[in-house]
Amino acid sequence: MSARVLSQLVVTGFVLLGLLTAGLRYQARHESQIALEDSLWELTYELKFTAKEPLAGEPDATLRVGLPTNRPHLEILKEVFIHTGLDDVLRPPSRTTGNRELDLTTERGGQYDVAAKFKLRLSPETSWGPQQSMESLTEVSKARFIRKESDFPVQSAGVQSVVRQFSREDDNVAKTSQALFEHCMNLEVPGKDDFGADIVEWALANKTASSLGKARSMVTLCRAAHIPARLVAGFELRQSDNPKPHIWVEVFYGHRWVPFDPALGYARSMPIQFISIRRGRETVVGAMRANEVQAKYSIRSMRPAPVVLESELIPPLQIFDLTRLPLKMHEVLSLMLLLPLGALITAFFRNVIGIRTFGTFSPALLAMSFIYAAWGTGIVILIVVVMTGLVGRSLLERLHLLMVPRLSIVLTLIILCVAFSVSLLDYLEWTHSAQAVLLPMVILTIFIERFHVTAEEDSVAFALQLVLGTTIVSAFCYLLLNSDKIGQMLLVYPEAHFFTIAVFILIGRYSGYRLVELWRFRDLVKSDKP
Numbered sequence: 290m291s292a293r294v295l296s297q298l299v300v301t302g303f304v305l306l307g308l309l310t311a312g313l314r315y316q317a318r319h320e321s322q323i324a325l326e327d328s329l330w331e332l333t334y335e336l337k338f339t340a341k342e343p344l345a346g347e348p349d350a351t352l353r354v355g356l357p358t359n360r361p362h363l364e365i366l367k368e369v370f371i372h373t374g375l376d377d378v379l380r381p382p383s384r385t386t387g388n389r390e391l392d393l394t395t396e397r398g399g400q401y402d403v404a405a406k407f408k409l410r411l412s413p414e415t416s417w418g419p420q421q422s423m424e425s426l427t428e429v430s431k432a433r434f435i436r437k438e439s440d441f442p443v444q445s446a447g448v449q450s451v452v453r454q455f456s457r458e459d460d461n462v463a464k465t466s467q468a469l470f471e472h473c474m475n476l477e478v479p480g481k482d483d484f485g486a487d488i489v490e491w492a493l494a495n496k497t498a499s500s501l502g503k504a505r506s507m508v509t510l511c512r513a514a515h516i517p518a519r520l521v522a523g524f525e526l527r528q529s530d531n532p533k534p535h536i537w538v539e540v541f542y543g544h545r546w547v548p549f550d551p552a553l554g555y556a557r558s559m560p561i562q563f564i565s566i567r568r569g570r571e572t573v574v575g576a577m578r579a580n581e582v583q584a585k586y587s588i589r590s591m592r593p594a595p596v597v598l599e600s601e602l603i604p605p606l607q608i609f610d611l612t613r614l615p616l617k618m619h620e621v622l623s624l625m626l627l628l629p630l631g632a633l634i635t636a637f638f639r640n641v642i643g644i645r646t647f648g649t650f651s652p653a654l655l656a657m658s659f660i661y662a663a664w665g666t667g668i669v670i671l672i673v674v675v676m677t678g679l680v681g682r683s684l685l686e687r688l689h690l691l692m693v694p695r696l697s698i699v700l701t702l703i704i705l706c707v708a709f710s711v712s713l714l715d716y717l718e719w720t721h722s723a724q725a726v727l728l729p730m731v732i733l734t735i736f737i738e739r740f741h742v743t744a745e746e747d748s749v750a751f752a753l754q755l756v757l758g759t760t761i762v763s764a765f766c767y768l769l770l771n772s773d774k775i776g777q778m779l780l781v782y783p784e785a786h787f788f789t790i791a792v793f794i795l796i797g798r799y800s801g802y803r804l805v806e807l808w809r810f811r812d813l814v815k816s817d818k819p
Contacts, residue, residue, distance in 0.1 A: 296798050300791045307787030314782055327412045329366075329591035330526045332357065334405040337583040338576060342398035350578040352393040355522065355567035357407055358382055362561040367408040375401060385430055386519075386568040400581075408591070411526055411561060426517060426541060434517035434541065440489070440571075441509040447493050452513045462516055462542040466549070469514070470538075473498070473507040473551040500552035501571065504536045507551050517541040521548070522573050523565040529588050534573050535563065611780050623776030624660070628653050629789050630775070631766040636796050638762045643803030646759040647739045655736060655759060656766035675756070677706045678740060696741050 340350035352375075357365055370377065375393040382389045393403060426434070437443040455468040476498040485491030489509045492498035498506055504520055511518035518540045525535055537550040537559065546568075548559045566573050576582045611622055631653025638644045646652050681699040690698075736759075744752040769775065779785055 293798065296794055300794050303787045303791040303794070307784055307791070310784035310787065311782050314784065318781070327410055328526075330409045330411060331589045331591055332407040332409060332524065332526075333587045333589075334403070334574075335585040335587075336403040336405075336574060337400065337581070338403075338579045339400050339581045340395050340398050341578045341580065343396055348578065349394045349396050350398070351576070352401075352403065352579055352582070353575040353577070354391040354393065354403070354405065355570070355573045355575075356389045356391055356405075357409060357564055357566060358387060358389045360564065362412055363564055364410040364412070365407060366410050367406075369406045371404040371406075372401065374399075375403070385433075388567050388569070390567070409526070409564070411564075413561060424544060424546075431517050431541075434519050434569075435512045435515055437512075440505055441512055442490055443509055443513045445490055447490050448509055448513050451493055452510055455510075456514065462540075465514055466511060466516060466540045466542060466547070467556065469507055469510045470549045470551055470556055473503045473510070474554055476503055476506070476551075501536050503551040504538050504571070507538045507549060511538075511540055519546075519569045520571045521565050521569075522567045522571055523563055524586070524588065526562045526564060526588060528590050532586050532588050534566070534586070536571050537563070539568065609783075611783060619777075619780060623773075623780045624657065624770065626779040626783055626786070627770045627772075627776050628657075629786055630769055630779075631656060633789055633792060633796075634765050634769065635762050636793060638758075638765070640796050640799055641803065643805030644758040644761060645755055646762050647736065647743070647755050651736060651739070652759050652762035653766045653770065655763040656770050659763070659767050660771055673706050673710045674703055674736070675740075677703045692742075692745055699741060 334354065336352065336354070338350075338352055343349060356368070357363065359365055370391065372393060374397070375395050378392040378394075380390045380392060391405070393401075395401065435443075442448060451472065452469075455465060455472065476492060476496055479486035479497045479499055479502075483495070483497055485495070486497055486499040487502045487505070489502065489506050492502040492506050508518040508520055518538060521537050521539050522534045523537075524532060535552075537548060537552070537555070539546040539548050541547070547557050549556055550559060550563075573586075574582060574584050612619075614622070628650070632649050635646060635649055635652050639646060639649075678699055681702045685695050685698060688695075740752050740756060743755060
C-alpha cells in the first residue's frame with residue numbers, strides 16, 4: 290500500500306472518528322441539558338354534572354371537555370379518563386381552532402362523576418408537536434371571529450366610540466391591536482362592589498374590568514375594528530390544588546394567531562408555562578342539557594427524571610468532560626487546546642504559502658504572550674527584547690567571546706531591560722501587574738535566543754527574515770487564540786482536534802508550489818509575446 294493511499298485512509302479515519310465522538314458528546318450533552326431544563330407536571334380534572342332526563346326528539350346530555358394538545362413546548366406523556374355510565378368520543382384537533390376535546394354523552398338523567406389525569410412534559414426546547422406555521426383564514430372563518438356575540442357587543446355605542454379613538458388611516462393591524470391591548474390592559478382592577486367588571490360595556494364605560502372583562506373587551510374592540518380575535522382558556526403550570534383557568538386573547542394578523550394577555554401584560558407571546566386548552570371559548574368544560582356542572586382542577590409538579598437527580602455524579606466517562614473541571618482551569622485549558630490550531634496556521638503558512646518562521650510553535654507562543662500581556666504591552670516588550678538583543682550582540686562582537694557566554698550576557702541584558710520596562714509600564718499604569726508580562730518575557734527570551742543562534746549559524750538578514758515571518762504568522766494566530774468562542778467550543782468538544790490532525794496530514798502530503806516561490810521565480814516564467 291502506497292503512502293498516499295495510506296494517508297487518505299488515515300485522514301478518513303480521523304474525520305470519521307471526529308464525527309462519531311463529537312456526535313456522541315453532542316447527543317449526551319443535549320439530552321442532559323434538556324433533562325435539566327424540562328419539568329414534569331400532572332394536570333387533573335374532577336368534574337361533576339347532573340344530566341337532564343331525556344325528552345323525545347331532544348339530543349342527549351353532553352359534556353364537552355377541553356384537553357391539552359401537543360405544542361412546540363408541551364408533550365402529553367400520558368392521559369387517563371375515568372367515568373361510569375357515559376359514552377365517550379375523543380375528537381381529533383379541530384382544523385379551525387386546534388382544540389382537542391372529549392365528548393361525554395348519556396341518555397339517562399342523574400348525577401355523574403368524571404376524572405381526567407394528564408402527565409405533561411414542559412420543555413424550553415421546541416421539540417414537541419408542530420411549530421406554529423403561517424395560515425390563512427377563509428371568509429367563513431374570518432366572519433366567525435369578527436361577528437357579534439352576547440359577550441362581545443361589537444356594535445354598541447361605547448365600543449364604537451373606543452374603536453374610533455384608535456382607528457388608523459394606514460390600516461396597520463399590528464399597531465391597532467397593540468393600541469387596543471394597551472387600552473384594555475390599563476383598565477383598573479375592580480373593587481368588591483363592581484359586579485359588572487366582566488361585562489364589556491360596563492367595563493369600558495367605567496374603565497374598570499376583571500381579568501375576564503379585559504379579555505372580553507379586547508376581543509370585542511378588535512372585532513369592532515374588523516380584526517379577527519378570539520378568547521383562549523388554559524392553565525398556568527404551577528403547583529396549585531385549585532387553580533382557576535386563565536383567559537387570554539389571540540388576534541389574527543400576519544398570517545398567524547398572535548397572543549395577548551391584557552390581564553398579565555403579555556403581548557405577542559405567552560410564557561411557555563401557559564398552556565392553551567380551548568381556543569374560541571372562555572371555559573375549559575362546556576355542557577349541553579346538563580345542570581350543576583362543577584369543575585375542580587389541580588396541578589402538581591412531579592419528580593424529575595433520574596438523569597437530573599444523577600447529574601452530579603461523576604462516572605468514569607466524565608473524565609473526558611473537561612467542563613466539569615474548576616472554572617479557574619477553563620481559561621488555561623481553552624488556550625492550550627487552541628495551540629494546535631495555531632500550529633495548523635503556522636503549517637499552512639510554511640508549507641502552502643511559503644513564509645518561514647522560527648519553528649512550528651514559536652508564532653503560536655508569541656501570540657499567546659500578546660494575549661496574556663494585552664497587545665499594547667506585548668508590542669512594547671517585543672520591541673525592547675529585539676532592540677536589546679541586536680544592540681547587545683553588536684557590542685559584544687568585539688570581545689570575540691564564545692557563543693554560549695555571549696548569548697547568556699545578551700539574555701541577562703534583556704531580562705534587565707524587560708524588568709525596568711515592566712516598572713515603567715506600571716508607573717504609566719499601562720499594565721495591571723508585573724505578572725501580566727511574566728509569560729511574555731519568558732517566551733520572548735527564548736525567542737531572542739533562537740534569533741541569535743540563527744544569526745550565528747546563518748546571517749542577521751536571514752534571522753530578521755524569520756522574525757518578520759514569525760510576526761506575520763503570529764498576528765493570524767493572535768486573531769484565533771484571542772477568540773473566546775472557539776476556545777470554549779474546543780473545551781466542550783476537544784475531539785474536534787481529530788479534524789485538526791486530518792488537516793495536518795493533508796498539509797503534510799502537499800507537494801505543490803508554494804505561493805512565495807511562484808513570486809520569487811516569476812522571471813523564469815516564459816510569456817508569449819505577440
